[in-house]
Structure formats: C-alpha cells, structure tokens
Amino acid sequence: MKEITKEWLERAYDDIETMVEIIDNPHLTNIVALHSQQAIEKSLKAVIEEFEIGVIKTHNLEKLFATVDNFIQFEVDWDLIKKLDALYIDARYPSEWGLLSYGKPTVEAAKKFYKLAMEIYDVIKDFLESYPNEK
Numbered sequence: 001m002k003e004i005t006k007e008w009l010e011r012a013y014d015d016i017e018t019m020v021e022i023i024d025n026p027h028l029t030n031i032v033a034l035h036s037q038q039a040i041e042k043s044l045k046a047v048i049e050e051f052e053i054g055v056i057k058t059h060n061l062e063k064l065f066a067t068v069d070n071f072i073q074f075e076v077d078w079d080l081i082k083k084l085d086a087l088y089i090d091a092r093y094p095s096e097w098g099l100l101s102y103g104k105p106t107v108e109a110a111k112k113f114y115k116l117a118m119e120i121y122d123v124i125k126d127f128l129e130s131y132p133n134e135k
Helices: 003-022 026-050 061-068 078-092 094-099 107-130
Strands: none
Touching: 003 026, 003 107, 026 061, 026 078, 026 107, 061 078, 078 107
16 A cells, blocks of 8 residues: 555544544534544545545545545445535534534434444555555
C-alpha cells in the first residue's frame, strides 16, 4: 500500500476515534455527522490514491463512490449517504440549519452514521491491505 494511501486511512480513522469520544452526546450529533462524512470521504480517497484514479476535488460521497466503483463496490444505505452529504455542509455552517427539513440529527441517527462510516472504513482498509502491492 502506498504511503499516501496509508495517510488517508489514518486521517479517516482519526475521524472515527473522534466519533467514539462524542457519540453519546446529544449536543454533538451534527459533529458526529460531519466526522462520519469525513471518515467515508477520506476512506474513498484512499482508494483513489492507491489506484491513481486522479485528483478528485469533491466532498460529495455519491460521486466518490461512483469514482471507485471499478475497483471496489459497496452495498450501502444510499439514503444515509444522501443525508450525510446534506448534513456535511450544515454541520459546519449553523446558519444553514433551517434548510434541512429533518434538522439536527438525533443520537440514534448519529449512531447510524458512525456505524456506516466504520463499516466503509473497515471494508476499504481490508481491501487495500489484501490487494497485491506491486513495486
């Protein structure tokens, strides 16, 4: 595995560890959503780096999943992915909260986001670690 790939995975895991620390705090569910989105984005960008797919300047998870689809496929809850894409911006910019019909995520929703991020991270990490590394 390339060093840059490892770095993306390490940064994704930083987001996961942050979520573990705050997952039960009902005041920080928007931050869990932000870190979930970021963990998934960084995990997908690890695949992009490993296979030299190119420079992908987007935070949109659906686009990133489509970008890596020739290398690794996922069975994910696309409704959750869409919510994370919407919440990513809103978790960072409080003035936008009124634009979301469902508002700030519940603790239950935050835990679903965390679980999804963890599963995607694990699948990608296992895939990249088992992929033959040609040097």
